[in-house]
Amino acid sequence: MKEEPIQTSIIKIGNSQGIRIPKTILTILGIKNQVELLVKNGAIIITPLKNPRAGWEESFKDMHVHQDDELLDENTVTNWDNNEWDW
Numbered sequence: 001m002k003e004e005p006i007q008t009s010i011i012k013i014g015n016s017q018g019i020r021i022p023k024t025i026l027t028i029l030g031i032k033n034q035v036e037l038l039v040k041n042g043a044i045i046i047t048p049l050k051n052p053r054a055g056w057e058e059s060f061k062d063m064h065v066h067q068d069d070e071l072l073d074e075n076t077v078t079n080w081d082n083n084e085w086d087w
Helices: 023-029 054-063 080-083
Strands: 012-013 016-019 035-040 043-048
Touching: none
Parallel strands: none
Antiparallel strands: 012 016, 035 043
């Protein structure tokens, strides 16, 4: 694909605004659901987010080794838990 600018319009999406990115560009870049946005030198840089949870498994294992995976809040049981919730 040539490196030529493509003009598009800002569109209203609910209370936000967005742009339409042609499917061809999304396919070339491998963009499916999530991207990373960076504002730099007056431009918006859109980068595909390959695996947003990459490295989580290793981090959780490391947390467990260092006993940093315990709940911080006390486990509280309410009447709703006892009477309404089906366990």
